[in-house]
Amino acid sequence: MSADTPSCPRCTSKHTVKNGYIHNGKQNHKCKSCGRQFVQNPQNKIISQGTKALINKLLLEKLPLAGIARVADVSEPWLQGYVNQKYEAVPKRIETRPQKGDA
Secondary structure (H helix, E strand, C coil), rough: CCCCCCCCCCCCCCCCEEECCCCCCCCCEEEEECEEEECCCCCCCCHHHHHHHHHHHCCCCCCCCHHHHHHHHCCHHHHHHHHHHHHHHHCCCCCCCCCCCCC
């Protein structure tokens, strides 16, 4: 192992090996101690509140999620998770009143 071997973010072990590349060409690593795969110096994209507001408007238009993901420049898995969170926040109980003709 070389001196620049990254440590595992989960268990901080130095027993890591190179494990191919991810979709954007970054080096993937695997921890031999706990089995976790990771990328050194990950760059997570932060979704702005303006983008979320746009997505909320587009969701009301009955557009496919793939189309919304393209327009908002977000990944489809992230968008699906966002939609699932929004759905969970909706109250499940519906209040109804009997109509005048029902007895």
